[in-house]
Amino acid sequence: MPIQTRFTDLPPLGPSNTVRLHTHEFSGAGCRRSAYIQAGLHADEHPGLLVIQHLQEMLVELHQQGRILGRIVLCPFANPVGMTQNVLGFWTGRFNLANGENFNRNFPDLVPLLEAQSSAPETAAKTPAQRLKHALAALTPSDTVSAVRQSLLGEALQHDLVLDLHCDTAGVLHLYANQAQRNQALKLAECMDIKVVFLEASAGGQPFDESCNRPWDWLIEKGLCSAEERPFAASIELRGQADVNDQLAREDALGILDFLASEGLLRLDAPVRARCVPQVYPLEGASHLPSPGHGLLVWKKRPGESISKGELIAELVPVDAAIGTPRVPIFSDVDGVVVVQPLFKLVRAGQRVGLLAGVEPLPNRRSGQLLNHF
Template sequence: MEIEDIPLPGSAPGLSLSLREYAFGPKDADCSLYVQAALHAGEVPGLLLIQHLLERLVTLERLGALNGRIAVMTWANPIGMQQVVGGTLTGRFDCAGSGNFDRRFPDVRLEVLRRIEAGDHPRTLHEVKAWLMAIAAPDTKGADPVDYLKATLLCRAFAHDMALDLHCDKTAIMHVYSNWAQEERATALARCLKSPVLLLEEHAGGGTFDQAFHDTWLALRRGGLPCESRQGFSAVIELRGQRDVSDELAIGDADALLDFLRIEGLVVDREAVAQRSAPVIAALEAVDHVKATQSGIVSWQVGPGEYVERDSVIAEIVGVTPCHAARRVEVRARTNGILVARMHVHFVLAGQRIAMMAGSETVPGRVAGALLPD
């Protein structure tokens, strides 16, 4: 096991920040994986999963059972972890104003293609990774702390073939985001995690970490550089809801990730991988973000994981203003599908996103390139 502390510029005078990365397995391995937790700093389930994953990797390395390189970034957003407001960790958005921490990651594709066209490109896979890391390396001169953090995370991920980003939703079932180009591998990951739903996209937009990683490798492949099918595989794992934090869940999820690594050949301890059900696969264009039609108290009629028919009532919102006292407005499903996630608070505002449903048909208004709300 190797431990590296990566310094970051402080977001305030006198404040020192750093990332910590653990690495396991041979440095010259043919395949490697990068995993990080809590890029949205208030999403805690991944932080606990990471602790159990580290314990298992220590044991597996001691037994000589690691055939691949595995890097674990224990916390991905120390800036967001400082944002405690009124006793609550608010780590999805940067309080300094740069927006969602998992949007607008550096897009290095144009620079990659420019260098390829100029004949300045590597010849082996190991050289490709070092080359990508150099391109993505953060600018140390007067860099904005959040921009520096994003560049650093992407740079560290480019040292590896695959990248997993651990998140969670408000109140939700386990679900996985990935891309159509890696459908088979993403399905295997979702199976291992017992995820009922797998959401796939070709171009979601927004510049998320996983997209920045995948899209760069896709540009390399199109530019003719040496890439196998697993290079550039990325996925976002939504570890249920914010309140689903327990050792029992985290241990099961860590073991599930190890099963995926066994399938990929990074772990070779002869443990059998359990056969699990395939997920329901939905295109991101078929995901509906349900909005509240009035302000008030939401009373849910459907729980996460339940299948509902189009036009079914999934919730009622009770108005609380004088002119709307006791007035109930129904919230209906616009598509046949599974209620994947919903708000974990019960007072909502008109126009606020309160639920997410995954169906089988494109939802009106869903446009490729603009499929992720902030």
């Protein structure tokens, strides 16, 4: 089949302010399975945008060679609203400037809609895909962002594999996935050389990947499908915001192709490359360290380095204090690894100054309340 490009028109942001999404579809005839990959849901996170461009070029070549077996859909930018939010030269695409809401929170929860339709006699013979489609159709978006979320979720729910490309401020490759899909998460991590894997049962906050997973949890719990039918959804953090270059993007794209090949969606000459041995961390063990005050953050550790509980990992320099005022020490509260640091080192009291991956759950972390809203 030829490569298809589709456009989805969305409600305008205002008079004469049109918004639309577009996707590229690559299809083969050797496999019924499919994958959906998007980037830029947080529109100030740009490494994934370049990865998608490399994937497009690689998939065009594979398509010409007849090596694509399944169906692969790419969304080059998943947040056209956020991509309009450039303020004084800075992209502010993580939060909706209209209301301050994180673009990757509050995606539709289809479970109440599935429950509402389950009592209707005509739904008894419906397949899981038909139930999901019916529930999605019952949504009534109230604004442009809601329509974007409905469109993205509607596309994702048609596929067996869903990859959402993000990045953090400054950090190492890591990914988030559901603990019920540990094996696929580890396979993806091996293919992409991702050493840090966060697994959880319920993150909370309805981010995109959880919005894909929750209705399948319900279908499995009600005995309407098997656990093996559940699609795999993961959020991949492609290092930090400054890590936008062709070498990294090409390596990440090749890793994604390796994963798709391992899942039977395409054929490559080389076998899947197991590049590393990933370490799994519970999301309940992720520590978002707050700043103890205002000042300049000086790290003693780099992203990817191991740390021990109680170890000095950073210091805060109080730039407005009297001469001779000592620095404020910041200690690790976990045994694990440094995953993320802020890109800008001048910080405010209470601001997150680091993400640490700990091997043990922390007492203040609760399932269903694991995602912060920064």
